[in-house]
Amino acid sequence: xxxxxxxxxxxxxxxxxxxxxxxxxxxxxxxxxxxxxxxxxxxxxxxxxxxxxxxxxxxxxxxxxxxxxxxxxxxxxxxxxxxxxxxxxxxxxxxxxxxxxxxxxxxxxxxxxxxxxxxxxxxxxxxxxxxxxxxxxxxxxxxxxxxxxxxxxxxxxxxxxxxxxxxxxxxxxxxxxxxxxxxxxxxxxxxxxxxxxxxxxxxxxxxxxxxxxxxxxxxxxxxxxxxxxxxxxxxxxxxxxxxxxxxxxxxxxxxxxxxxxxxxxxxxxxxxxxxxxxxxxxxxxxxxxxxxxxxxxxxxxxxxxxxxxxxxxxxxxxxxxx
Amino acid sequence: xxxxxxxxxxxxxxxxxxxxxxxxxxxxxxxxxxxxxxxxxxxxxxxxxxxxxxxxxxxxxxxxxxxxxxxxxxxxxxxxxxxxxxxxxxxxxxxxxxxxxxxxxxxxxxxxxxxxxxxxxxxxxxxxxxxxxxxxxxxxxxxxxxxxxxxxxxxxxxxxxxxxxxxxxxxxxxxxxxxxxxxxxxxxxxxxxxxxxxxxxxxxxxxxxxxxxxxxxxxxxxxxxxxxxxxxxxxxxxxxxxxxxxxxxxxxxxxxxxxxxxxxxxxxxxxxxxxxxxxxxxxxxxxxxxxxxxxxxxxxxxxxxxxxxxxxxxxxxxxxxxxxxxxxxxxxxxxxxxxxxxxxxxxxxxxxxxxxxxxxxxxxxxxxxxxxxxxxxxxxxxxxxxxxxxxxxxxxxxxxxxxxxxxxxxxxxxxxxxxxxxxxxxxxxxxxxxxxxxxxxxxxxxxxxxxxxxxxxxxxxxxxxxxxxxxxxxxxxxxxxxxxxxxxxxxxxxxxxxxxxxxx
Numbered sequence: 001x002x003x004x005x006x007x008x009x010x011x012x013x014x015x016x017x018x019x020x021x022x023x024x025x026x027x028x029x030x031x032x033x034x035x036x037x038x039x040x041x042x043x044x045x046x047x048x049x050x051x052x053x054x055x056x057x058x059x060x061x062x063x064x065x066x067x068x069x070x071x072x073x074x075x076x077x078x079x080x081x082x083x084x085x086x087x088x089x090x091x092x093x094x095x096x097x098x099x100x101x102x103x104x105x106x107x108x109x110x111x112x113x114x115x116x117x118x119x120x121x122x123x124x125x126x127x128x129x130x131x132x133x134x135x136x137x138x139x140x141x142x143x144x145x146x147x148x149x150x151x152x153x154x155x156x157x158x159x160x161x162x163x164x165x166x167x168x169x170x171x172x173x174x175x176x177x178x179x180x181x182x183x184x185x186x187x188x189x190x191x192x193x194x195x196x197x198x199x200x201x202x203x204x205x206x207x208x209x210x211x212x213x214x215x216x217x218x219x220x221x222x223x224x225x226x227x228x229x230x231x232x233x234x235x236x237x238x239x240x241x242x243x244x245x246x247x248x249x250x251x252x253x254x255x256x257x258x259x260x261x262x263x264x265x266x267x268x269x270x271x272x273x274x275x276x277x278x279x280x281x282x283x284x285x286x287x288x289x290x291x292x293x294x295x296x297x298x299x300x301x302x303x304x305x306x307x308x309x310x311x312x313x314x315x316x317x318x319x320x321x322x
Numbered sequence: 323x324x325x326x327x328x329x330x331x332x333x334x335x336x337x338x339x340x341x342x343x344x345x346x347x348x349x350x351x352x353x354x355x356x357x358x359x360x361x362x363x364x365x366x367x368x369x370x371x372x373x374x375x376x377x378x379x380x381x382x383x384x385x386x387x388x389x390x391x392x393x394x395x396x397x398x399x400x401x402x403x404x405x406x407x408x409x410x411x412x413x414x415x416x417x418x419x420x421x422x423x424x425x426x427x428x429x430x431x432x433x434x435x436x437x438x439x440x441x442x443x444x445x446x447x448x449x450x451x452x453x454x455x456x457x458x459x460x461x462x463x464x465x466x467x468x469x470x471x472x473x474x475x476x477x478x479x480x481x482x483x484x485x486x487x488x489x490x491x492x493x494x495x496x497x498x499x500x501x502x503x504x505x506x507x508x509x510x511x512x513x514x515x516x517x518x519x520x521x522x523x524x525x526x527x528x529x530x531x532x533x534x535x536x537x538x539x540x541x542x543x544x545x546x547x548x549x550x551x552x553x554x555x556x557x558x559x560x561x562x563x564x565x566x567x568x569x570x571x572x573x574x575x576x577x578x579x580x581x582x583x584x585x586x587x588x589x590x591x592x593x594x595x596x597x598x599x600x601x602x603x604x605x606x607x608x609x610x611x612x613x614x615x616x617x618x619x620x621x622x623x624x625x626x627x628x629x630x631x632x633x634x635x636x637x638x639x640x641x642x643x644x645x646x647x648x649x650x651x652x653x654x655x656x657x658x659x660x661x662x663x664x665x666x667x668x669x670x671x672x673x674x675x676x677x678x679x680x681x682x683x684x685x686x687x688x689x690x691x692x693x694x695x696x697x698x699x700x701x702x703x704x705x706x707x708x709x710x711x712x713x714x715x716x717x718x719x720x721x722x723x724x725x726x727x728x729x730x731x732x733x734x735x736x737x738x739x740x741x742x743x744x745x746x747x748x749x750x751x752x753x754x755x756x757x758x759x760x761x762x763x764x765x766x767x768x769x770x771x772x773x774x775x776x777x778x779x780x781x782x783x784x785x786x787x788x789x790x791x792x793x794x795x796x797x798x799x800x801x802x803x804x805x806x807x808x809x810x811x812x813x814x815x816x817x818x819x820x821x822x823x824x825x826x
Contacts, residue, residue, distance in 0.1 A: 183432075183434065186434040186435050186437075187429075187433055187434055187435065188425070188427055188429070188433075188435065191416070191420055191424060191427060191435065192424075192425075194413070194415060194416055194420075195413045195416060195424055197415075198413035198414060198415040198416060199412075199413045199414065199415075201411075202410065202411040202412060202413050203413060203424070204375075204395065205375055205395055205405075205407060205411040206395070206411055206424050206425060206480075207394070207395045207396040207399050207425050208424060208425055209396075265413065265415040265416075266415050
């Protein structure tokens with residue numbers, strides 16, 4: 001009886017597991033880095049996590065709608081290289097904001113291209129975005145073949161060092177994302193998103209605009225990728241066409257840890273955001289634990305695999321006992 | 323509100339397959355029209371043309387005499403045409419309320435969904451079927467957690483919630499029990515009086531005669547007859563559908579229980595599972611034992627536990643030897659076969675070939691490397707023995723009609739020549755022609771000495787086919803009917819848990 005109760009709870013709140021993981025990784029992190037909650041330490045952590053968090057929010061929407069977007073890293077790279085080459089270290093703030101605008105438009109366009117192929121031409125999401133990921137990464141490499149370029153230092157500082165009310169900038173942005181998500185999920189569009197991800201044929205027969213909803217998820221993901229690209233450029237202050245590459249898989253992992261079903265229709269955005277922060281903590285833990293860089297990827301991956309397998313393993317043992 | 327819809331000379335093909343070549347249907351407000359036809363005759367396609375799910379390739383739709391063109395379900399919905407789908411249109415991950423009101427959610431001023439009004443309206447709709455649910459149903463319950471009959475009811479409520487002038491019920495009663503069907507029909511009468519038109523698509527003759535005013539019969543994609551129900555009888559209707567007589571009213575020839583007491587094949591004592599509360603049952607060699615009762619009273623659990631598919635407490639003996647199967651594999655080794663209730667999900671690999679499906683339980687017999695020649699020959703024989711209509715063994719099962727697909731499920735088990743057959747509502751969604759073939763097949767299997775446990779949601783079928791029927795109610799056998807006590811009245815009474823109508 002208790003088991004079914006727990007299972008029901010987990011089914012209703014898929015993000016519970018993500019919350020548990022977040023708390024555990026946070027505790028370990030605090031042990032390894034005792035000054036973790038000092039304003040500057042917190043801020044330096046959060047500003048590093050923020051690009052992944054933004055990317056994960058977009059990925060979460062796509063996966064909820066039953067798709068997947070492997071091209072997000074490519075879009076991040078395009079935005080990063082555009083900003084680093086067109087604004088420059090000595091560019092004016094006006095020029096920076098102008099190109100921020102252009103970057104957002106580029107993200108929307110890249111997302112719209114993905115969405116067009118997948119929703120209107122009905123191509124496989126995984127294949128399509130795999131292909132466009134090369135398109136976008138290739139474009140970034142064309143824009144900036146060797147790492148370099150940059151943005152004005154005062155703009156970068158705005159991102160790095162803003163701590164309104166002694167709280168990191170990232171907190172406000174996370175709060176805004178979650179508020180927007182809470183609103184969206186209580187609107188018709190939110191229900192359509194779950195319906196399309198849950199069972200697209202059924203949604204179609206119920207007169208849900210399936211194609212438009214699918215299309216929109218990739219556009220949102222494109223926009224969030226552009227925001228992530230802007231954030232990571234302001235963080236690093238320079239350009240590198242390879243910068244987005246490792247972020248794609250990271251965003252997908254965060255969504256899965258966050259309790260969203262890869263098949264779509266189950267989950268939300270808050271869980272994946274916790275997943276993204278958890279992944280950031282894991283990265284911290286691995287580097288604080290003085291693990292040799294050769295082992296770093298292995299250890300990180302092991303932690304993730306164990307974390308992902310935990311609910312299944314726990315269930316297995318519980319049913320053995322019953 | 324519209325007053326009439328007519329579909330004239332509708333043509334629809336999927337790739338090279340012609341689903342409809344000359345479909346016609348006339349529907350007036352305040353009428354219940356039964357759309358009848360064998361499986362694969364084009365009934366579902368016809369209803370999908372009317373509700374805009376598929377776009378027609380030829381012919382005309384007239385709404386109140388004006389030509390209309392439905393390019394999408396939205397278009398048909400705007401015209402007040404709603405459908406209760408056969409393949410459920412519900413989204414399992416979402417709640418009852420979210421599913422019913424999807425695309426029509428009540429909004430508040432900020433554009434967010436007004437949950438209070440949503441739930442209140444859902445409660446109103448749920449009240450229509452009050453008392454037919456197993457447990458109280460909440461608007462916030464996820465649809466995935468509901469049993470099939472309640473999902474079907476939610477589907478009905480979803481369709482009616484848009485207050486359409488025309489409602490298409492596509493096999494809506496197939497998974498409902500008799501009480502739920504009764505309630506649905508009462509509602510249909512009310513809706514009809516309020517000026518709605520209802521198109522009723524069904525295989526069940528008895529229901530068609532109970533509810534419909536008019537009929538329209540499809541055969542191989544053509545409308546072959548239409549008229550008032552009062553001008554036709556069951557036999558004539560069936561004749562129209564299949565164009566060959568002597569199908570309905572099949573009764574097993576000879577010797578119901580006239581033989582000397584044969585060997586006990588299967589014995590069950592005090593069987594308990596999550597649903598069953600102590601079942602005692604005996605089946606003899608060559609006996610066809612029916613399992614009756616309302617849907618979801620533990621019939622499925624009984625069959626599954628015999629097949630080693632659900633854990634159970636109690637004793638199961640096969641030919642006097644106690645068994646304890648923990649996996650279907652063990653049951654199969656001991657000559658048990660199960661034809662599951664949900665053939666699409668449990669019985670078949672839809673996208674794989676007929677050949678693979680037929681041989682799936684038997685590959686082991688063909689050695690390593692597989693003797694494909696012999697396997698193909700055996701499969702072809704099994705197919706021919708069942709009169710399986712197919713383009714070839716290599717075709718996917720998804721290319722078959724419901725009745726033929728079910729033949730593949732039965733065929734794959736017959737290839738192992740089992741001693742005990744467990745059948746979970748094998749004729750659900752199967753056309754009358756194929757049903758008749760099943761009846762002949764089951765009789766033959768019994769004569770060969772196989773033991774068959776046969777659950778059916780069709781009472782007529784149980785009465786016509788079985789030596790004996792045990793009626794399950796709430797996880798217990800409420801009554802056992804045989805011989806002269808095996809009548810429709812007794813069966814229905816026992817299903818509802820009324821004991822004085824029974825035999826013992």
